[in-house]
Amino acid sequence: METKDWKAALLMEKKNGYDRMPASEREAMETYCQSYKAFMNAAKTERECVREGVRLAEEKGFRAYERGMELKAGDKVYLDNRGKMLLLAVIGRKSLAEGVQITAAHIDSPRLDLKPSPLYEESELAYLKTHYYGGIRKYQWVTIPLEIHGVVALKDGKTLHVVIGEGNEPKLVVTDLLPHLAKEQSKKTLDEGITGEQLNILVGSEPLEGEEKDRVKLAVMKRLYEKYGFTEADFISAELEVVPAAGAMDIGLDASLIGAYGHDDRVCGYAALKALLDLEEVPDKTAVCVLADKEEIGSVGVSGMQTAAFDTFLEDLCAGQGVPVRACMERSFCLSADVTAAYDPNFGDVFEKRNASFVNYGIGLCKYTGSRGKGGASDASAELVAYVRRIFDENGVIWQMAELGKVDAGGGGTVAAYMANRNIDTLDAGVPVLAMHAPFEVVAKLDCYMTYKGMAAVYRN
Ligand code: MN
Ligand code: MN
Numbered sequence: 001m002e003t004k005d006w007k008a009a010l011l012m013e014k015k016n017g018y019d020r021m022p023a024s025e026r027e028a029m030e031t032y033c034q035s036y037k038a039f040m041n042a043a044k045t046e047r048e049c050v051r052e053g054v055r056l057a058e059e060k061g062f063r064a065y066e067r068g069m070e071l072k073a074g075d076k077v078y079l080d081n082r083g084k085m086l087l088l089a090v091i092g093r094k095s096l097a098e099g100v101q102i103t104a105a106h107i108d109s110p111r112l113d114l115k116p117s118p119l120y121e122e123s124e125l126a127y128l129k130t131h132y133y134g135g136i137r138k139y140q141w142v143t144i145p146l147e148i149h150g151v152v153a154l155k156d157g158k159t160l161h162v163v164i165g166e167g168n169e170p171k172l173v174v175t176d177l178l179p180h181l182a183k184e185q186s187k188k189t190l191d192e193g194i195t196g197e198q199l200n201i202l203v204g205s206e207p208l209e210g211e212e213k214d215r216v217k218l219a220v221m222k223r224l225y226e227k228y229g230f231t232e233a234d235f236i237s238a239e240l241e242v243v244p245a246a247g248a249m250d251i252g253l254d255a256s257l258i259g260a261y262g263h264d265d266r267v268c269g270y271a272a273l274k275a276l277l278d279l280e281e282v283p284d285k286t287a288v289c290v291l292a293d294k295e296e297i298g299s300v301g302v303s304g305m306q307t308a309a310f311d312t313f314l315e316d317l318c319a320g321q322g323v324p325v326r327a328c329m330e331r332s333f334c335l336s337a338d339v340t341a342a343y344d345p346n347f348g349d350v351f352e353k354r355n356a357s358f359v360n361y362g363i364g365l366c367k368y369t370g371s372r373g374k375g376g377a378s379d380a381s382a383e384l385v386a387y388v389r390r391i392f393d394e395n396g397v398i399w400q401m402a403e404l405g406k407v408d409a410g411g412g413g414t415v416a417a418y419m420a421n422r423n424i425d426t427l428d429a430g431v432p433v434l435a436m437h438a439p440f441e442v443v444a445k446l447d448c449y450m451t452y453k454g455m456a457a458v459y460r461n
Contacts, residue, residue, distance in 0.1 A: 017360045017398045017446045029449040032274070033258060036448060039270050040248035040260045045149045045241050046293045046303075049107035049266060050086045053273055053291060054078060057088060060277045065089075067316050074282040079313050084108075084293040084303035087313045088276055090459070092286040097323045099331030100286040100314070102424065103276075103455050104305065104415050105269035105338060106295030109262035110134030110437050112141060112199055112242035114148070118235055119203075121217035126204040128172075130242055131196070134296030138194040140438050145171035145245035146201065152230045152238040162228050162240065171245045172201045201242055244439040251442055256360070258448065263441040265295065267431045267448055268337035275455035286317070287459035295338070295415055305415035311422070326423070334426040335388070335458045336378070336416035337451070339443075340364040340402040342432030350409045357402030357432040359443075362450040363392075364402025366428035371411020378416035380427040388427050395457035398450045402432065429454060 001009070021029075039056075043049040057078045065077035071091045079087040086107075092100075112130035120127055128148075132138065147165030154160065165171045176194070177185050185193055207215035208222065221232055230238075248260035269291045276289045294304030302309060315325040343356040357364035367385055370377025392399045404412055419426040431451050434442040 014358075014361065014400065017362050017444075017450065020398050021446060025449075029445055032449050032452055033445045035274065036267070036270050037248040037258060037260070040262065040266060043107075043266065044147070044243045044262060045111075046084045046108045047151065047239075048149060049269065049291060050080055050083055053086045053088075054080055056273070056277060062088060062277075065313070065316075069320070071317070071320055079309075081307070081309045082303055085307070085309065086273075086289075086291040087310065088273070088289045088291075089313075089317060090276060090279055090283060090287045091317075092283045094284050094286075095323060096286060096318045096321050096328045097331070098285055099328055099333065100288050101283070101458050101461065102288045102290060102332060102334040102419070103272035103337050103458055104290040104292060104334055104419055105272045105336075105430075106265045106293065106299075106305070106415060107269045107291045108134070108293045108296050109243075109264060109266065110136045110296055112136075112146075112201070114150075114235065114238065114240040114242065116236045116238075118240075119217055119221060119232060121214045124205065124207065124216050125202060126216045126220040127200040128203055128242075129197075130199045130201060132199060133241070135437050137190065137437065138196065138199060139190055141199060142174045142176040142194055144173070144439055146173060146242050147171060147245045148201075148240050148242050150238060150240035152228065152234050152240070154230065154234060154237070160228050160230060162238075164224075165245055172203055172242070174199055174201055246440060256446070257442050257444050259440050259442050261439055261441070263431070263433050263443050264339045264436055265337070265430070267339060267433070267443055268451060271431075271448065271452040272337050272455045275452050276459060279456070279459055281460075283459055288314070289455075290415075292415055299415050299418050305418040329423050332424045333384075333387075333458070334416075334419040334424045335455070336414050336419060336426050336428045337430050337455065338414040338416075338428060339430045339433045339436060340366055340428075341404050341436055342434050342443075344434055350405045352403065352406045355401065355403040356405070357400050359432055359434065360446050361400040361432070362398030362447060363429050363454045364400050364432050364447075365389075365392075366402050366404070366414075366430070369404065369411065369413050369416065369428055371413075372408075375411070376413050376417065378414075378420040378426055378428070380416075380420075381425070384425050384427050388429070391457045391461045392454055395453060395460070397454045397457055398446070399429070399454065402430075 118128040204220040244261040251257040299305040368377040368379040
């Protein structure tokens, strides 16, 4: 054998996805990415993701699951957990005792939440106090147009759905200091230059007529009351999320990338959802898609991946077949679908290039996450990684290995550990993202599409 044959036989070659993807797939990729952008523009919060997910699922014949419902192979059901977490299943031909094929992604994203008592006036300007949610870099949230999406729950049991700044409505903003006066601020670290208590949203400046104190604040409250029907006290029982106003858009002269708020992790969540909705055949094993909340703050609470709502859903499905849920879980597989960090040449020194994931190289498989020596990681077994390599290769999924960054640079986690703790074999995989957790993150269309194909491969295998 010649050297070049040895090379081809023995060494691994990494290749740009555009050199590997058949030209015939370009159109499908573009169509998929159009639908993803539409989803992103309709869903900027976890609640909106669930609402939009339910709408799309019902269009495809999914029915709301009720305990005790008789289900047969091919039936499609969903469970809306408190409007913040969505569980969907397509019942397979085989018994649940053979396990289920799960994809689990999260639909919450870093943002600014309003505090329970947010509205105040200072120097005749009205503001809303916020408490940031998840790992944001505070300095990135100033001087960009913002909107507020969420709900206000009234004492009478009604829930108001609120979007402030929708469409052509006026937007909101957090101001920053002018450079002329920023001598001291500029000496601070990026972490300290803007503090959490400075992330106050500017919401108005025109006073109501009269002599009263706080007339600007009152004018803002009056507008909110007239438009939405709530008063200052109702902020106490509200969940109002401040999110970037910018929609999803193509990026690059070649339009090969997509910029948007909340790719982490809706880019995987949508792929997992869409692949299930598009599943035409009845799968062998039951296919389950989990869109969880609260990943960005530890997967806690009733709508996070640690919730018993997931176990209950699976247990209810199992009960219908007389299968103990623990027997189902031990034979199940979960692809924990969450984004990974794409190698960024602007910040090359935090990456380890031989193990980093690259834009346009496909969905990134992460054997383990964690930080400081795999701390907190769910380390998937070698056998499991081999299984996923095989099903991705068999299904034309362009994929790559991915490690978040240099060993000592930091780290992160996903929902993988919480699935693995349930005795479900779990592997992380997801779309490489540039500027992760920024108000405007960037992903490649090719990677989005390959993630969608990867999810479909999981459901079919
Ligand atoms: Mn994530
Ligand atoms: Mn995240």
